[in-house]
Amino acid sequence: MRTSLFIVIILLSGCSAGIIHGLVNLALVEPYLDKAIGIENQHMFASGEAKDTPQFWAEYYSYRAWQKGGQLLAGAILGTAIGALFGIVFGYTRNILPGNSFAKKALVLAAIMWITLYLIPFAKYPANPPTVGDPETILLRQMLYVSFIAISGFGALGFYLIFRRLKNKRFVAVLGYAGFIGTVFALMPQNPDAVTAPTDLVNGFRAMSLVGVSTFWLSVGLILGALWQKLQPDRVKQTKFQ
Structure with a gap:
């Protein structure tokens, strides 16, 4: 593994996906968010908490402008952190993931992590x-939310280790995780x-949040997979001897 190239790939893919997430x-x-905060402002006016x-x-519009302006920076930082985790997991599991290319393997892993780290906790x-x-x-x-993410993530890791040991009955590990x-x-x-x-406000917010996070996982899988396929940091250079 060419370590420096590996680090560049995972950081670049995570940062790029994070920026895309921020834009979405x-x-x-x-x-x-504007609608929800607007309702809260009206409650404060009615109660006398604010005038x-x-x-x-x-002050409100200045603060909201600062918040919105920080979306891309926050997305880049969070995306880089999650992208690093994704890249490390991909580095360890790429040889057993299904798919005939690294790009497809990365998408498979992104789907697995999206389900276990986001979709299942989001459903609860x-x-x-x-x-x-x-x-x-x-x-x-x-x-509660962070605990569920941790339980789901570590549970998936545990059943992945079982999955690796089971040669002909790997479906047992999948069913085991589902039951767990x-x-x-x-x-x-x-x-x-x-x-x-x-x-309508709550449902719309949840639906758009789901789209946003799903876009991140799709993006990080596509970008890392494409970069890995093109640059292949795990390829060992052959040394020619005269």
Whole structure:
């Protein structure tokens, strides 16, 4: 393995996919955030917590502009971190992944990680706009979500090791993971907060969040797979002796 080339590939693919994710969020998710925050602002005006003044709106729009401007930077940073994890896993598993090219193998791995690290936890704890939920339970909600990601991820890793040992009955490992994560799904506590925001807002936000994160996993699989296929960092150069 040519280490420097390997590092460049995984960092570049993760960063690029993260920027794409940030762009998708700006286009699809941010409008729902604007609506959710707008509802929260009206609640603050009604309760007297804030006043509907030009100064309030000037500060609000300045803050939102800063938030939106940071989407690409945040996406690049988070994408680089997740891309590094994806690249390391791909480096270890590329020889057993199905597919007749590294590009196809990377897409398979991206699909597996998307399912185990995002889709399954998302099904249990779907995303909500930031103003939905009791602020006092945010730590509990975050712990539940992160715990489910960890359980699903490490569970997938454990059953992957079993999968490698089973030569002719590898479907047993797949069924084992399905049974394991199904049990965890049923036993994990529900979200403690009732969703009181408009249904169309919540459902739209969840759908666009799903599209955004799915775009990231598709992008990181495509980009890393294409770069790996072209540059092949695991190819050992042959030394010619005179």
